[in-house]
Amino acid sequence: MNKLPILGAMLASITSLPSQAKVEELFKSTCASCHGETLMGAMAPSLVDNTWLTDGTDKALTNAIKNGIANVGMPAFGETLSDEQVRTLVVFIREAGAKVERQKAPKSSLGKVFTTKHQTVTTQKVLTSDGIIWAMDFLPDGSLLYTLRQGELWMMSKNGKKTQVIGIPEVWHNRQGGLLDVYPDPQYSQNGWIYLSFSQAAGKNDNGDEIAFTKIVRGKISDGKWVSEQTLFEAKPENRKNRGWHFGSRFAIQGDYLFFTNGDEGHQNDAQSITTQNGKIHRIFKDGRIPKDNPFYNEKGAQQTIWTYGNRNPQGLTINQTTGDLWSTEHGPRGGDELNLITKGVNYGWPKVTFGMNYNGTPITEHTELPGMQSPIHHWTPSIAVAGINFYTGNVFKNWQGDLFVGSLAKKQLHRLRIENNQVIEDEIILKGLGRIRDVVTAPNGTIYLTINDRNKNESKIISILPAS
Ligand code: HEC
Structure with a gap:
């Protein structure tokens, strides 16, 4: 030719x-x-x-x-x-x-048996709710807590009875903001603490736009009421400027430490600055005190809670219970969704390094790697809008032990990742087309629970993946 x-x-x-x-x-x-x-x-x-x-x-x-x-x-x-x-x-x-x-690729449908690479499984509806379910987790007695982004915390008991928890903080429900993660303390049976993240109204900026910031509290549930609330983290007043995007925020707890994510809040260059809370993953004690061995604790002007920086909008965070490693997924721009192994003081590069481009198709940078900045362990280009993650720890699916399950919003997929020596050796889509998957957890009975939602209907479901018969 x-x-x-x-x-x-x-x-x-x-x-x-x-x-x-x-x-x-x-x-x-x-x-x-x-x-x-x-x-x-x-x-x-x-x-x-x-x-x-x-x-x-x-x-x-x-x-x-x-x-x-x-x-x-x-x-x-x-x-x-x-x-x-x-x-x-x-x-x-x-x-x-x-x-x-x-x-x-064929779409999944609820209740159908399907065969994946290592397991044959089916799905079942657990509950339906109005609104967007943002997060869920189990209490030791088997009841299920879940948040609705519009600002409601709900609990479903083991026998299926749903009740709303009264008296949680008022949230700023706008764009991507609202009530976000819920996370019971791993020592819940002894201390009763439950951690919540949400966007808190912060008045208006000079242009008259409403602004908000990510706030972290903990409290207890007593007789269906939210009580004993303590504030654990708030952005400094001079750094409150989020007009509705990239709040983060997910929790993980390891020992006495509480980790949480805070997205770049739509101010991408801040992710490279250690003086602000946005574009970071933070570490504090479970009672809100700041550990003195945090990487920037002694740096002048630093936001002392920072554990890592250069993070765009991490909405998945979990600990591998076998190794103790902390993992995070973060939304890339158009392309470049990332899976990162999170280590103290590391710069994950946003926006100096990314596999993606701007949403409108213009470039951000040609750099997909740079010295001094940590590249992701795995990336999805095009973006799947990567959300909640969880290592499977149940004993129902023997062949999935230790695999990482990853929810996707835009592509409405559940991915299963097998990781060996910190490398992804399998990335399998096991479910697709049921809805936007925002959160994934291993249930106490060993099945896998997912939140799915249909944005057009403003409706969500929690479903479970269980063995086929
Ligand atoms: C004059 C015709 C022509 C133009 C213009 C052209 N390409 Fe190509 N391109 C080819 C041919 C022929 C091949 C060889 C593909 C093959 O034989 O499989 C090729 C191969 C490629 C490959 C490698 C594919 C492979 O199989 O590995 C890429 C990537 C590619 N082109 C991208 C582009 C992009 C992006 C542009 C625009 C900036 C572009 N091309 C413009 C003719 C063209």
């Missing part, structure tokens, strides 16, 4: 494109003439059939776009496109490929 005659005209047209061009326009004007507008192939082969001339990795695609492929007619674009534009094109090719894959 000789494409040379059209090349001159094409290259002339791309040099006039602004460096912040959206990836859709970039592809259309530079690549579509050969690969087709839908990427399904025209004069040049499809980029969405998962058949590659190269080895198909991000590196190989980047290299093909920058340096061309001699003798087959793929021109080099390294002179005319910036590295960050090339990165947006790779994300774009991944998105298109995933879309084709998704259309092929």
Whole structure:
């Protein structure tokens, strides 16, 4: 195939494109003439059939776009496109490929038996509720606590009776804000503490926009009432500026320490500053005191609760009970959802490093790694909108012992990850299409519970995954 005659005209047209061009326009004007507008192939082969001339990795695609492929007619674009534009094109090719894959895959339906790689299972409805269920967890007596983002905490007893817990704090319910995580203390039987995270109203900013911040409290439930509340964490008054995005926030407890996530609140550059609470994972004592061995405790002006920084919007946090390691998932922008192993004082790179691009298709950076910044253990590009995570610790599914279950909002999928030596060796989609999956827990009876919701109906369900008969 000789494409040379059209090349001159094409290259002339791309040099006039602004460096912040959206990836859709970039592809259309530079690549579509050969690969087709839908990427399904025209004069040049499809980029969405998962058949590659190269080895198909991000590196190989980047290299093909920058340096061309001699003798087959793929021109080099390294002179005319910036590295960050090339990165947006790779994300774009991944998105298109995933879309084709998704259309092929069958949807799950409640109650149907289905076979996965290691287990044959089915699903069952546990409860339905109005609103968005944001989080759930079990108490030692087998009753189930769950939050509704609009600001309600509910408890379902073992025999299925639902009651609302009265007297919890008033929350700021706007955009992504509201009542978020609920987490009973691992020593609940001895101390009765339950931890809540939510967005708290903080008045208005200079432009007259309502603002809020992530607040952490604990309290106890007595006779269906929320009592003995203690405030454990609040953003400093000068750092309260969230207009409704990226609050985080999930809990994990290890010994006396309470970890919680705080998203970048829509101010992405703050994630690289140790003076603010946003874009961080924090560590405090369960009673709110700040441990003196936190990494930035002695740094002048630092937010002393910080454990890690450079985190975008982590909405999954859990401890591997076997190793004691702390893991987190965080929402990337468009592309670049991450699974991270969380270690003290580490910079996870946002927004200096990411596998993603802006939602509108313009570049963020060409860097998918940089010295001094920790790369994710695993990333999803295109984004699945990665949410709650949980290591399976029950004894019903023997072949899933120790696997990490990962919920996805946008792609409505439940992923099962097998991790060995801190590397993901299996990433299997075991459920899809039932709804947006925000939280996952291992139930005391060894089954797996999921929250799913349908945004259009403002309705949620909790369902369980159980062995097929
Ligand atoms: C002049 C035609 C032409 C244009 C324009 C063109 N390509 Fe290609 N491209 C090809 C051909 C031909 C191949 C070889 C594919 C094959 O044989 O499998 C190729 C291969 C590739 C590959 C490697 C695929 C693989 O199988 O490993 C990628 C990635 C790619 N092109 C992306 C792009 C992008 C992004 C653009 C726009 C910036 C673009 N191409 C513009 C013709 C073109």
